[in-house]
Amino acid sequence: MSDKLSQSADKVLDHYTLFRQPEYKAMFEKKKSEFEYGHSDEEVARVSEWTKSEDYKAKNFAREAVVINPTKACQPIGAMFAAQGFEGTLPLVHGSQGCVAYYRTHLTRHFKEPNSAVSSSMTEDAAVFGGLNNMIDGLANAYTLYKPKMIAVMTTCMAEVIGDDLQGFISNAKNKDSVPQDFPVPYAHTPAFVGSHIVGYDNMIKGILTNFWGSSENLDTPKTETINLIPGFDGFAVGNNRELKRITAQFGIDLTILSDVSDNFDTPMDGEYRMYDGGTTIEDTKAALHAKATISMQEYNTTQTLQFCKEKGQQVAKFNYPMGVTATDELLLKLAELSGKPVPASLKLERGRLVDAIADSHTHMHGKRFAVYGDPDFCLGMTRFLLELGAEPVHILSTSGSKKWEKQVQKVLDGSPFGASGAAYGGKDLWHLRSLIFTDKVDYIIGNSYGKYLERDTKVPLIRLTYPIFDRHHHHRYPTWGYQGALNVLVRILDRIFEDIDANTNIVGQTDYSFDLIR
Amino acid sequence: MSLSENTTVDVKNLVNEVLEAYPEKTRKRRAKHINVLEAEAKDCGVKSNVKSIPGVMTIRGCAYAGSKGVVWGPIKDMIHISHGPVGCGYYSWSGRRNYYIGDTGVDSWGTMHFTSDFQEKDIVFGGDKKLHKVIEEINDLFPLVNGISIQSECPIGLIGDDIEAVARAKSAEIGKPVIPVRCEGFRGVSQSLGHHIANDTIRDWVFEKTTPKADFVSTPYDVTIIGDYNIGGDAWSSRILLEEIGLRVIAQWSGDGTLAELENTPKAKVNLIHCYRSMNYIARHMEEKYNIPWMEYNFFGPSQIAESLRKIAALFDDSIKEKAEQVIARYQPMVDAVIAKYRTRLEGKKVMIYVGGLRPRHVVDAYHDLGMEIVGTGYEFAHNDDYQRTQHYVKEGTLIYDDVTAFELEKFVEAIRPDLVASGIKEKYVFQKMGLPFRQMHSWDYSGPYHGYDGFAIFARDMDLAINNPVWGVMKAPF
Numbered sequence: 001m002s003d004k005l006s007q008s009a010d011k012v013l014d015h016y017t018l019f020r021q022p023e024y025k026a027m028f029e030k031k032k033s034e035f036e037y038g039h040s041d042e043e044v045a046r047v048s049e050w051t052k053s054e055d056y057k058a059k060n061f062a063r064e065a066v067v068i069n070p071t072k073a074c075q076p077i078g079a080m081f082a083a084q085g086f087e088g089t090l091p092l093v094h095g096s097q098g099c100v101a102y103y104r105t106h107l108t109r110h111f112k113e114p115n116s117a118v119s120s121s122m123t124e125d126a127a128v129f130g131g132l133n134n135m136i137d138g139l140a141n142a143y144t145l146y147k148p149k150m151i152a153v154m155t156t157c158m159a160e161v162i163g164d165d166l167q168g169f170i171s172n173a174k175n176k177d178s179v180p181q182d183f184p185v186p187y188a189h190t191p192a193f194v195g196s197h198i199v200g201y202d203n204m205i206k207g208i209l210t211n212f213w214g215s216s217e218n219l220d221t222p223k224t225e226t227i228n229l230i231p232g233f234d235g236f237a238v239g240n241n242r243e244l245k246r247i248t249a250q251f252g253i254d255l256t257i258l259s260d261v262s263d264n265f266d267t268p269m270d271g272e273y274r275m276y277d278g279g280t281t282i283e284d285t286k287a288a289l290h291a292k293a294t295i296s297m298q299e300y301n302t303t304q305t306l307q308f309c310k311e312k313g314q315q316v317a318k319f320n321y322p323m324g325v326t327a328t329d330e331l332l333l334k335l336a337e338l339s340g341k342p343v344p345a346s347l348k349l350e351r352g353r354l355v356d357a358i359a360d361s362h363t364h365m366h367g368k369r370f371a372v373y374g375d376p377d378f379c380l381g382m383t384r385f386l387l388e389l390g391a392e393p394v395h396i397l398s399t400s401g402s403k404k405w406e407k408q409v410q411k412v413l414d415g416s417p418f419g420a421s422g423a424a425y426g427g428k429d430l431w432h433l434r435s436l437i438f439t440d441k442v443d444y445i446i447g448n449s450y451g452k453y454l455e456r457d458t459k460v461p462l463i464r465l466t467y468p469i470f471d472r473h474h475h476h477r478y479p480t481w482g483y484q485g486a487l488n489v490l491v492r493i494l495d496r497i498f499e500d501i502d503a504n505t506n507i508v509g510q511t512d513y514s515f516d517l518i519r
Numbered sequence: 520m521s522l523s524e525n526t527t528v529d530v531k532n533l534v535n536e537v538l539e540a541y542p543e544k545t546r547k548r549r550a551k552h553i554n555v556l557e558a559e560a561k562d563c564g565v566k567s568n569v570k571s572i573p574g575v576m577t578i579r580g581c582a583y584a585g586s587k588g589v590v591w592g593p594i595k596d597m598i599h600i601s602h603g604p605v606g607c608g609y610y611s612w613s614g615r616r617n618y619y620i621g622d623t624g625v626d627s628w629g630t631m632h633f634t635s636d637f638q639e640k641d642i643v644f645g646g647d648k649k650l651h652k653v654i655e656e657i658n659d660l661f662p663l664v665n666g667i668s669i670q671s672e673c674p675i676g677l678i679g680d681d682i683e684a685v686a687r688a689k690s691a692e693i694g695k696p697v698i699p700v701r702c703e704g705f706r707g708v709s710q711s712l713g714h715h716i717a718n719d720t721i722r723d724w725v726f727e728k729t730t731p732k733a734d735f736v737s738t739p740y741d742v743t744i745i746g747d748y749n750i751g752g753d754a755w756s757s758r759i760l761l762e763e764i765g766l767r768v769i770a771q772w773s774g775d776g777t778l779a780e781l782e783n784t785p786k787a788k789v790n791l792i793h794c795y796r797s798m799n800y801i802a803r804h805m806e807e808k809y810n811i812p813w814m815e816y817n818f819f820g821p822s823q824i825a826e827s828l829r830k831i832a833a834l835f836d837d838s839i840k841e842k843a844e845q846v847i848a849r850y851q852p853m854v855d856a857v858i859a860k861y862r863t864r865l866e867g868k869k870v871m872i873y874v875g876g877l878r879p880r881h882v883v884d885a886y887h888d889l890g891m892e893i894v895g896t897g898y899e900f901a902h903n904d905d906y907q908r909t910q911h912y913v914k915e916g917t918l919i920y921d922d923v924t925a926f927e928l929e930k931f932v933e934a935i936r937p938d939l940v941a942s943g944i945k946e947k948y949v950f951q952k953m954g955l956p957f958r959q960m961h962s963w964d965y966s967g968p969y970h971g972y973d974g975f976a977i978f979a980r981d982m983d984l985a986i987n988n989p990v991w992g993v994m995k996a997p998f
Contacts, residue, residue, distance in 0.1 A: 003849065005849070005850065005853050006973070007853055007972065007973040007976050008853060008856065008976070009853065009856035009857040009859070009860045009861075009976060010856075010860075012857075012976045012977055012979075012980040013973070013976075013977075014751075014966050014967065014968075014977045014980075015618070015751050015752045015966070015967055015968060018752070018756070018968070018973055018977075019752055019755060023759060024755060024759065027755065027758060027759055027762060028620055028755075030762075031758070031768075031771075031775075032620070035768075035769055035770065035777070035779065035780055035783070036596070036777045036779060036780065037665075037732055037777065037778075037779035038596060038621075038626055038665075038777065039626055039663050043663065044622050044625055044626045044663065047625050047626070047662060047663055048622055048625045051624060051625060056660075059659060059660060060660060063656050063660070064652060064656070065635065065649050065650075065652035065653040065655075065656055066600070066633060066634075066635065066652075066653040066656045066657055066660075067605065067633070067634050067635070067636040068631060068632065068633055068634075069612075069631055069632050070605055070609065070632070070634070070636065072605055072609070073605065073606055073609045073610065074604050074605050074606030074609070076606070077606065077610075092574060095673070095705075096581055096673055096704040096705045097571055097577060097579060097580075097581060097704075098579070098580040098581020098582070098583060098584050098607075098704045098710075099581070099606070099607075099704065101578065101579065101580040101581070101584070101945070102580070102584075102606070102607070102610035102611065103610070104945050105610065105614070105944050105945060106610050108944050108945060108947070108948065109944060112948060113948050114945075114947075114948040114949045114952065115945070116576065116925070117576075118573075118574045118575065118576045119571075119573065119574075119576075119577065120573040120574065121570065121571045121572065121573045121574075121577065122573075122705055123570055123705050123706070123707065123708060124705060124706060124707075126705070127676075127677060127705050134573045135573075137544075137545070137572065137573040137574060138573030138574030139574060140542050140545075140574065141541070141542060141545050141572060141573060141574030141575050142574035142575075142576075143574075144540070144541065144542050145540060145541065145574070145575060145576075145924070145926045146576070146926065156673065156704075157603070157604050157606075157637075157672070157673055157674050158673035158674070158677065158704065158705050161642060161673065161674045161677040161678060162677060191604075191639070192603075192604035192605065192606050192637075193603075193604045193637040193638055193639055193641065193642050193674065194638070194639055196605065267952060268952075269951060269952050269954065269994060270952075270954075270994060270995065270996070271952075271953060271954045271994055271995065272952065272953070273929065273949050273950075273952040273953050274952070431624075431631075434624075450612070450613075453623065453624075453630060453631075457623075457624065
């Protein structure tokens with residue numbers, strides 16, 4: 001034990017550097033050799049190599065039961081996200097209380113914003129007798145304390161397994177004066193063992209619309225010139241929803257975003273905490289029944305909702321997280337078609353600038369191989385954009401992806417010579433992707449923060465472009481949709497490529513001849 | 520505007536005002552959980568460890584979080600299956616910064632998420648068959664795994680699965696411990712029951728079913744660290760001190776811990792407990808069954824660290840006592856320098872704490888060491904014995920809140936306007952929006968370690984950087 005301490009007041013060492021000091025390194029060594037009873041370094045190295053092999057990949061892909069590092073969450077978090085895009089809306093998650101703590105935490109870690117939602121806090125007795133009393137008390141307390149304009153109810157798997165009936169419970173609670181009879185309490189059953197967060201999103205939007213529109217089919221509902229747009233579960237919603245509003249304002253379209261979290265998930269710091277901010281108003285939500293059309297930005301987030309809109313006599317259109325030039329073209333043409341208004345010249349100008357930027361940088365994108373993972377719609381949108389840039393999407397993976405989705409991705413890949421080496425993997429997880437990357441290497445991974453473990457293991461650089469992003473700040477404030485959004489995405493990818501090139505050409509006297517000032 | 524200008528809040532009155540907002544039934548229940556500490560009081564005067572009230576926005580989690588997230592999850596050479604639907608494991612994936620050293624995916628699995636991903640058919644027909652397969656696949660794909668735990672999510676206990684039978688059968692088949700944990704989220708009132716259930720499964724499925732390693736040689740100086748989850752490396756900056764005073768830490772529970780360390784624990788001479796709340800159960804069990812004494816210690820802040828080192832050393836011979844004094848003396852100049860640097864910047868600053876486990880009391884003296892003052896504190900999932908232990912740390916007039924609701928905490932903070940709020944991620948941005956400096960005191964706000972002397976320097980730096988950042992000064996627009 002030397003007298004000199006590593007720690008000092010002048011230069012405080014925290015975990016980044018403290019544990020690299022010799023006294024800690026010696027301590028780790030001793031703990032390992034004397035107490036951990038682990039496997040030999042040789043054995044660990046052998047198995048480590050094996051996990052990178054074709055043999056391991058075959059075993060890994062033969063898995064039928066265990067899911068490892070999936071790219072999906074469960075329904076209620078999607079439902080909560082959907083509900084939080086309506087003005088003054090407090091989600092009440094009916095079931096065990098820990099779930100709500102998890103959803104709030106997850107969303108907060110991504111958006112760096114407060115996230116308000118309550119639980120009906122069911123425990124063992126409610127498991128036996130049902131959660132009616134929890135609903136009655138929960139609605140009354142939430143309504144009195146937090147003064148919402150609407151309480152949206154969804155369920156955890158506990159309430160689903162015991163079969164609690166939300167419709168009955170809510171009307172019961174209203175009869176007990178938990179909330180006024182005319183207070184809106186839309187609901188959605190959101191079993192965690194069916195689908196994923198994107199299905200929960202769909203269920204909740206449909207639940208809210210049903211609440212205000214009525215559930216019966218009504219093809220003759222009178223129509224206005226308004227167009228509805230449903231963004232879907234989107235980590236970039238703050239930037240994207242604002243961009244959509246900007247775009248449609250240029251058209252002069254009367255747009256209603258059904259579930260707009262952009263203000264609620266991006267409140268200013270000015271001394272006042274806003275528990276609720278912005279969001280689709282109840283008035284607009286009611287009026288949205290009369291919209292001539294509803295556009296979904298993410299098909300797989302709105303399967304049931306779009307069907308419902310159709311049943312109300314609306315025209316519907318669906319996209320798959322449209323990113324890039326041609327996907328944005330299609331969105332704008334659809335807006336033009338539905339509204340009867342031409343695409344404004346200002347947007348044509350933006351398009352030209354985006355194409356110009358792509359042309360300026362195309363040499364760095366051309367032929368680069370990518371792995372893409374995330375929600376089904378994101379993967380489709382990202383794949384299309386990469387193809388457009390002359391990059392090669394190679395592994396496209398989504399745990400929520402179905403056979404239908406795989407075919408859809410394949411069709412996109414087949415539409416471009418750059419898609420020749422690509423394949424879609426629905427229902428697979430990031431441990432599968434690890435095998436794919438080790439056995440068929442790519443240059444970059446596009447995904448979310450969870451991908452950093454893939455980056456560490458495979459040494460393939462990660463670009464974070466989808467939810468959740470916990471370890472980088474503020475990107476969600478910038479759009480990824482529209483021509484401006486496409487430019488942002490392009491720059492994010494390019495920056496990573498340039499950083500990667502610099503990092504690989506910076507050894508003095510050995511590789512730094514390529515450490516170019518101009519790229 | 521000085522945030523601490525409002526120093527004359529009538530706290531009792533404030534409590535009544537805040538409670539006024541509740542419906543009557545809820546008001547009566549919540550009133551029992553809030554108190555202003557009186558001089559000469561026997562305890563904190565709050566009720567605890569009872570059910571949270573529906574709809575009030577409790578900050579608590581669940582039993583699964585207490586077992587998988589806290590106790591079992593950090594055991595690095597085992598794979599912990601989140602058994603049930605996909606969400607629980609997804610949300611708790613890498614959420615707690617339980618640092619460990621290992622080759623993730625090869626001999627350690629701490630930052631991975633394994634789930635049986637229940638589908639409707641598993642709910643209807645039961646998930647035992649799937650669980651068999653999950654365990655087989657894990658053992659095939661991760662041959663170096665030393666054991667497997669089954670962390671039950673809500674549906675498991677509701678659909679009548681027999682995970683114990685699966686665990687016994689598979690354990691025999693793969694020749695490794697397979698531990699069924701009945702930590703369904705609806706059990707109990709908070710994380711706390713999950714800790715207890717997890718402790719009990721270590722007792723029943725590790726101590727009772729496995730044996731300490733045959734070649735393990737005991738010494739008279741063998742101790743364990745119990746209830747340190749190595750968040751940001753806390754257990755490491757604690758372990759180093761125990762080793763420096765001449766003790767041998769034979770096990771870490773459970774941060775950076777291994778199954779072998781759990782198994783060898785009954786060979787310890789003393790179990791040293793940091794987080795009493797989450798692991799007193801196993802310590803009491805070892806005391807009864809193996810006659811191993813246990814002792815609580817507190818490694819937050821130099822006053823408590825020195826006191827704890829002396830108390831620990833007192834259980835051993837003079838050589839340890841001498842070394843403890845040497846270690847305290849060795850760190851003192853660094854501690855003095857840290858205090859000299861930061862105390863002037865933090866003196867008199869008021870703090871409100873709301874966290875879980877041991878911290879609502881254990882960190883109090885660390886703040887005192889920096890000249891700061893605690894004006895409110897409370898626990899997410901404490902029991903009565905925690906509040907008894909808190910009495911010793913806090914002074915008259917301190918506001919105590921148990922299982923505080925988001926509403927109450929917001930109102931209390933708004934009225935008291937402390938200089939720092941020390942709570943969790945769900946609270947962080949609420950108070951920052953109000954213009955209040957904030958530190959997450961579950962995750963150390965991604966910093967740490969905070970334990971031990973090395974940790975104290977980081978703690979002091981972090982409190983300073985939160986409170987004295989210029990951002991608070993530009994909050995108000997000049998127009």
